[in-house]
Structure formats: C-alpha cells, structure tokens
Amino acid sequence: MTLKSFIALWTHRYHKYTHISKAHFLGYRAWLHFKGVKSKLKTDQKLIAIIRTEHFGDIVAAEPISRYVRSLHPNAHIVWFVKPSFSELVSHNPSLDEVFKEFCVTERKTLLDTGIFDEVIQLQFTNNNHCPKCQVFVDNPVADRRNINIFNYFNFGNLLEVFAQTGDLIPEKAAFPGDDRPKLYLQDKHRQKVDSLNLKEPFIVLHCQSNYAPKDWPAEKWEQLVEWLADNYPYKIVEIGLKSNLSVKTGSYRNLCGQFTILETAEVIRRASYFIGLDSGPSHLGNATGTFGIILMGSLNDFPEYNPYSGGYGRQENAVFVRQKGLPCSQLSFEFVKDKVAGVIKLS
Structure with missing residues (x-):
C-alpha cells in the first residue's frame, strides 16, 4: 500500500466513524428530548412517529397519511421524521405536533431502539432506508412481511397506498380510506x-x-x-x-x-x-x-x-x-x- 492510499483509507475511516459516533450521540440526545415530551403527555396520549424522510415527491404523496393518523389518534403527539432539506414540506402541517430533522438512519435506529415511541409508522422499506456513510440499512418488518420493495412497489398501488401498506395502516393492496388528495401548507x-x-x-x-x-x-x-x-x-x-x-x-x-x-x-x-x-x-x-x-x-x-x-x-x-x-x-x-x-x- 502506498502512502497516498494509506492516508486516503484512514481519512475515509476517520470521517466514517466520526459520522457514526455523531449519529449515536444525536440519537441518544433525541431520546432524552422525547422522554421529556412523553413525561408531559397524559396516560391516554400516544407518542407516534411517522417516517418518510425523502424524496420530496414521496413526502408530498404521503401527506394524506398525516391527516389519517391524526383522525385515528386525535390526542396523540405525532412526530414526522424527515431529512432537513425537505423539512419545509411538513413543518407547517397542522396534523403534526413536531418535525424531527434526521441526521441519518443510524441516528434514527439508535432513537427507535430505545422504545420511546408507542407507535412507529414506517412509510419506507429496507432498500430506501439507507445511510451511505454508515453503510447501515434499517428494516421495515411490515414491508418485509408483505414483500414490498423498490423492485415491485408499484404492484401494490399508487405511492400513497404503498406507503400506507408499509406503515401497516391498510390491508394489502387496499384503497386508502381517507381523503387521498395531497395538500401543501403554503405560507x-x-x-x-x-x-x-x-x-x-x-x-x-x-x-x-x-x-x-x-x-x-x-x-x-x-x-x-x-x-x-x-x-x-x-x-x-x-x-x-x-x-x-x-x-x-x-x-x-x-x-x-x-x-x-x-x-x-x-x-x-x-x-x-x-x-x-x-x-x-x-x-x-x-x-x-x-x-x-x-x-x-x-x-x-x-x-x-x-x-x-x-x-x-x-x-x-x-x-x-x-x-x-x-x-x-x-x-x-x-x-x-x-x-x-x-x-x-x-x-x-
């Protein structure tokens, strides 16, 4: 190995493991935040996570799910997980109580593994739950059980129906039961x-x-x-x-x-x-x-x-x-x- 390639290798490793360490730190910091949120909720109030972090067309297509989940859980504290670059799409949504701007999927995995959320609604599947820096994939057991992935997802309906299925909100290949017209909250x-x-x-x-x-x-x-x-x-x-x-x-x-x-x-x-x-x-x-x-x-x-x-x-x-x-x-x-x-x- 040449000196140049040696330096390149360890520079890559430094950035990778620094990124992973930061993701874990942010995950546990978020856990403390949501632990505080949960402590203020009443016993009949759930803490619910909705996860659709990208791409922006997918987030728009999934917007009716926020209103549908709110109709199912009118008293819940509902949090939408999203990449920071797309956060404006959900930041003014009145059906949501909070927007979580995700650093990477390792941060999310660290947070969700604490069990702080009463319900997690994943509108993604394994193949698009990925951090290229960490090389970490996050599974969605519902999507895996229903065999929904990036190679076949349009066999299950339009994007809204697919996401509602991966979130275990509707039966397989069922029509979306709520208002299916996506909304934007322009200011x-x-x-x-x-x-x-x-x-x-x-x-x-x-x-x-x-x-x-x-x-x-x-x-x-x-x-x-x-x-x-x-x-x-x-x-x-x-x-x-x-x-x-x-x-x-x-x-x-x-x-x-x-x-x-x-x-x-x-x-x-x-x-x-x-x-x-x-x-x-x-x-x-x-x-x-x-x-x-x-x-x-x-x-x-x-x-x-x-x-x-x-x-x-x-x-x-x-x-x-x-x-x-x-x-x-x-x-x-x-x-x-x-x-x-x-x-x-x-x-x-």
Missing part, C-alpha cells in the same frame, strides 16, 4: 417571494429533468416543445427545477431553475395555467396545488404502466398522462407529445 413568505417575480401573464410551467434518467425526455425535444408553445399559444413558458439543460431563444421563455425553495416552487406551479413535466417531485407539487397536469410518463423498470399519484392526478380528473405502453419516456416522439398537449390546451 405568506412563499407567496411574497413569487409576487416579486411579476408573473402576471398567463403562463405554463415546465419541469424537464427528474432525479432518475430513465424518466427523462430529451432536452432537444423539450426545446422543440417550448418553441412550438411560444409560436401557437399566448402563454409565457416558465421552467422550474434545480437547473436547466435547455437552450431556448424565444422571448416567451423564462428560466427560473435553482432560484426557489420547494414550497416557493409550489407557489409558482399553483399560479400556472398548466404544469407540463415528468413523473418527478414537481409533478406531485402540481397535484397538491391543483394545477392541471400534463405528465410525460413511460414504462419504468419492471412497470410497463404505473400510476404514482393519488387525488386529482391519480384519477386523471386534473391531469393527462402522456405515454405509450411499453415505451420509456425518452422514446416518446415530439409529435406524439405535441398532439397530447394540443388536445388539452385546445379545450381550455
């Missing part, structure tokens, strides 16, 4: 930020890149779509997301990528006449805000046809799915997508 600060943009003309929001390449549509086709929309409709075209990969010259197009928090982005979508995007986090924002969605979807891994949405998008009351059975999204032709979009906008 004045989100509205004020979007007010500053002066988006006064009618506009269409586009979201052109997901966090998973097989769900994407090529950039050159998006560029064609923008030009076609600008030439044929009196709408401004606004792109949202983390970053843009488009090269567009029309004056009707505005790039707002990377400028907003998740809920500020939701407020932009809420004000749009239409949302055109992929099966990704922002499409769940569109579903929750009530903006009509035109969703480009294709076959995904082992799912030739699938529906991740509940509510208006899920029932296609407020959305159109643009897809051809057996084709991935990347292979949808521009003409096919254009015709579907024209069919929707023409009816307005």
